[in-house]
Amino acid sequence: MSASEIRELLKLIDRPEIISFAGGIPDPDFFPTAAIARAYEKVFQSNTGAGGALQYTISEGYGPLREWIAGYMARKGVRAGMDEILVTSGSQQALEFIGKLLIGPGDLVAVTKPTYLGALQAFSPYEPTYVSIAMDEDGPVLAELEEALAAKPKFLYLVPDFQNPNGTTVSLERRHAILEMCTAHGVPVVEDAAYAELRYEGEFLPSLAGIDAARNGGSPTQVIHCGSFSKTMVPALRVGWVAAPKAAVERMVLMKQAADLHVSTINQIVMHDIVGSIFDSHVKRLRGAYKERRDAMLQALADFAPEGVTWTRPQGGMFVWIELPEGMCGVTLLERAIREVNVAFVPGAAFFADRSGRNTIRLSFSATPPERIREGIRRLSTLVRDALPVAA
Amino acid sequence: MSASEIRELLKLIDRPEIISFAGGIPDPDFFPTAAIARAYEKVFQSNTGAGGALQYTISEGYGPLREWIAGYMARKGVRAGMDEILVTSGSQQALEFIGKLLIGPGDLVAVTKPTYLGALQAFSPYEPTYVSIAMDEDGPVLAELEEALAAKPKFLYLVPDFQNPNGTTVSLERRHAILEMCTAHGVPVVEDAAYAELRYEGEFLPSLAGIDAARNGGSPTQVIHCGSFSKTMVPALRVGWVAAPKAAVERMVLMKQAADLHVSTINQIVMHDIVGSIFDSHVKRLRGAYKERRDAMLQALADFAPEGVTWTRPQGGMFVWIELPEGMCGVTLLERAIREVNVAFVPGAAFFADRSGRNTIRLSFSATPPERIREGIRRLSTLVRDALPVAA
Numbered sequence: 001m002s003a004s005e006i007r008e009l010l011k012l013i014d015r016p017e018i019i020s021f022a023g024g025i026p027d028p029d030f031f032p033t034a035a036i037a038r039a040y041e042k043v044f045q046s047n048t049g050a051g052g053a054l055q056y057t058i059s060e061g062y063g064p065l066r067e068w069i070a071g072y073m074a075r076k077g078v079r080a081g082m083d084e085i086l087v088t089s090g091s092q093q094a095l096e097f098i099g100k101l102l103i104g105p106g107d108l109v110a111v112t113k114p115t116y117l118g119a120l121q122a123f124s125p126y127e128p129t130y131v132s133i134a135m136d137e138d139g140p141v142l143a144e145l146e147e148a149l150a151a152k153p154k155f156l157y158l159v160p161d162f163q164n165p166n167g168t169t170v171s172l173e174r175r176h177a178i179l180e181m182c183t184a185h186g187v188p189v190v191e192d193a194a195y196a197e198l199r200y201e202g203e204f205l206p207s208l209a210g211i212d213a214a215r216n217g218g219s220p221t222q223v224i225h226c227g228s229f230s231k232t233m234v235p236a237l238r239v240g241w242v243a244a245p246k247a248a249v250e251r252m253v254l255m256k257q258a259a260d261l262h263v264s265t266i267n268q269i270v271m272h273d274i275v276g277s278i279f280d281s282h283v284k285r286l287r288g289a290y291k292e293r294r295d296a297m298l299q300a301l302a303d304f305a306p307e308g309v310t311w312t313r314p315q316g317g318m319f320v321w322i323e324l325p326e327g328m329c330g331v332t333l334l335e336r337a338i339r340e341v342n343v344a345f346v347p348g349a350a351f352f353a354d355r356s357g358r359n360t361i362r363l364s365f366s367a368t369p370p371e372r373i374r375e376g377i378r379r380l381s382t383l384v385r386d387a388l389p390v391a392a
Numbered sequence: 393m394s395a396s397e398i399r400e401l402l403k404l405i406d407r408p409e410i411i412s413f414a415g416g417i418p419d420p421d422f423f424p425t426a427a428i429a430r431a432y433e434k435v436f437q438s439n440t441g442a443g444g445a446l447q448y449t450i451s452e453g454y455g456p457l458r459e460w461i462a463g464y465m466a467r468k469g470v471r472a473g474m475d476e477i478l479v480t481s482g483s484q485q486a487l488e489f490i491g492k493l494l495i496g497p498g499d500l501v502a503v504t505k506p507t508y509l510g511a512l513q514a515f516s517p518y519e520p521t522y523v524s525i526a527m528d529e530d531g532p533v534l535a536e537l538e539e540a541l542a543a544k545p546k547f548l549y550l551v552p553d554f555q556n557p558n559g560t561t562v563s564l565e566r567r568h569a570i571l572e573m574c575t576a577h578g579v580p581v582v583e584d585a586a587y588a589e590l591r592y593e594g595e596f597l598p599s600l601a602g603i604d605a606a607r608n609g610g611s612p613t614q615v616i617h618c619g620s621f622s623k624t625m626v627p628a629l630r631v632g633w634v635a636a637p638k639a640a641v642e643r644m645v646l647m648k649q650a651a652d653l654h655v656s657t658i659n660q661i662v663m664h665d666i667v668g669s670i671f672d673s674h675v676k677r678l679r680g681a682y683k684e685r686r687d688a689m690l691q692a693l694a695d696f697a698p699e700g701v702t703w704t705r706p707q708g709g710m711f712v713w714i715e716l717p718e719g720m721c722g723v724t725l726l727e728r729a730i731r732e733v734n735v736a737f738v739p740g741a742a743f744f745a746d747r748s749g750r751n752t753i754r755l756s757f758s759a760t761p762p763e764r765i766r767e768g769i770r771r772l773s774t775l776v777r778d779a780l781p782v783a784a
Binding site for chain 2: 040090121124237254259
């Protein structure tokens with residue numbers, strides 16, 4: 001399966017007959033469209049004129065937005081100064097810069113099994129060798145992590161909350177243990193917090209950056225934290241950030257300048273406007289809406305899934321992770337699902353650096369209304385049941 | 393002088409007492425602000441809703457914008473299909489991708505002397521060895537180009553129109569000769585056409601991509617063409633493009649996906665709207681406005697510049713290139729100019745891959761009204777005259 005898999009699959013979503021669980025994308029029906037429209041309008045009605053919003057700006061990012069991000073991080077227990085935050089074109093660009101900053105050909109990079117495909121795509125051009133760590137329901141298995149860290153990887157990449165793709169959340173105890181082990185081995189942690197705000201049950205857990213900061217008088221030393229507004233606000237403005245020690249941010253600012261100068265000025269101003277006014281209320285609304293969809297998917301799986309199929313029960317995020325009966329292939333199932341029952345998803349193997357996980361698939365519930373989720377799971381379950389004897 | 397020179401200098405522009413000839417930036421007073429405001433407004437008033445404009449999109453870029461670019465390229469004699477065009481975050485990102493695509497550590501890259509600093513910043517992370525080709529008033533000196541090409545560089549990078557930094561335009565005859573030589577040696581040409589529309593006198597010359605296409609039945613085979621809306625429309629939307637043979641674009645699309653997924657969806661839609669309605673009329677207006685400033689700078693230099701100072705006479709673009717008397721240093725002059733006469737510019741040495749050009753400076757006339765240009769040149773001339781005995 002090629003690196004452009006997700007991209008090719010995203011194209012399927014536009015076919016109306018397809019029930020797509022493929023893209024890990026927010027539902028546009030939940031976008032804060034009115035607030036965004038008003039924010040763009042305000043830019044052009046401003047007394048100082050729109051000139052500054054349409055001009056080049058500094059590579060670090062729009063000052064007031066970085067200040068907002070610093071305040072947001074502080075609420076999470078992380079003290080990050082203005083010079084420890086870089087605004088990036090989504091958190092994808094932060095991952096790309098981290099790859100460029102830290103990986104040389106043949107260097108080890110530790111990832112979980114499975115891990116976020118976009119991170120592999122960002123890191124792989126820098127030619128790392130991956131060491132893949134198995135997960136249980138509380139996160140990376142510590143014995144495997146210890147073994148991986150002993151091999152001195154350049155960093156550990158982790159999505160601690162409602163991981164893309166498998167929905168797992170790293171437990172508080174496990175977070176402390178991971179940080180302790182990484183600190184002991186001197187291995188930085190790259191924390192991808194793209195989904196952290198989308199929790200539908202249970203208590204919010206401190207980020208790895210927050211735990212690290214609490215141990216170090218407020219500022220993280222071991223953790224590079226990547227944040228994004230793509231899941232909480234909208235993806236199309238391409239605004240994310242990376243918070244890291246000053247020396248790393250300084251180097252990434254130069255990368256940003258060489259890569260594309262800066263994130264769209266007007267989009268940064270608009271993002272600052274909307275997060276300043278509606279961040280908390282909007283995220284609260286999203287939690288309610290996406291919870292309903294998660295619940296619909298879990299209920300449909302309970303009602304329809306055939307024997308031998310297991311799934312995760314995510315506390316948030318956008319994904320349920322399915323393990324098909326041993327011997328069944330996610331790629332083959334996708335081909336049949338699209339052709340025979342008009343259902344799409346992402347085969348799980350794409351999320352394994354070691355190309356295992358052949359019998360896994362990722363289902364996203366975020367962009368599909370509850371009734372269609374139920375119908376899609378019903379169709380898919382029928383297909384899996386039908387495929388079972390063939391695979392056995 | 394560090395790689396962050398231009399960035400640091402851009403920060404000076406905000407100090408009102410400084411007359412800045414530093415940034416190669418458009419004047420916000422000339423931005424098509426009303427058209428842009430209306431275009432954003434239309435996105436939110438559309439019958440189909442703004443959801444699509446705020447959602448993720450494909451990495452290749454917004455279809456209608458790529459179609460407009462294809463039509464624009466066709467007007468310039470270049471037949472580029474949809475799959476031969478990638479929308480990038482300004483042409484800076486196109487340069488970055490070209491570096492990633494073509495340069496390995498130690499590979500030769502041919503550039504002119506001087507060349508665009510941003511291109512050096514985009515290429516240098518991939519660790520090329522530069523071979524620098526001297527220029528005369530018609531472009532790169534052919535004897536030096538021949539020698540450079542014989543060493544088999546990965547590509548030749550060229551800004552054929554009103555080059556940043558020295559304002560030189562490659563003559564028609566020289567364009568043909570360069571293409572012939574590059575074709576004979578099998579060396580691709582990277583054509584940076586950022587300023588091509590801003591011609592204030594003389595006839596528009598065909599792009600290298602256009603000449604190449606005419607020789608090859610309409611499609612270029614030897615030229616990778618980088619375009620930008622930053623100078624013709626506005627920089628802040630971060631929309632540019634690269635037109636290249638399909639195989640190269642396919643690889644750059646994967647780079648785009650790994651780097652930041654795609655250019656801001658809404659910004660691409662807005663850019664498509666405004667170029668569709670005002671491109672020709674707006675560019676015509678810009679030509680008039682910037683010509684006045686170029687003329688003011690050339691007149692002021694003729695009136696005030698001391699003996700021993702020479703300068704280029706650009707037919708377009710944003711830059712006049714100054715050669716100071718031998719032995720005088722552009723960096724030292726900048727430090728004194730900022731401190732003593734509140735004038736800023738960019739020392740020329742930054743634009744030389746071989747770090748020559750110590751006695752050169754780049755003056756941008758684009759962002760300064762004619763009277764302030766005259767005053768700035770007067771002050772700078774006084775300072776140079778004052779510095780002359782010291783340097784002699």
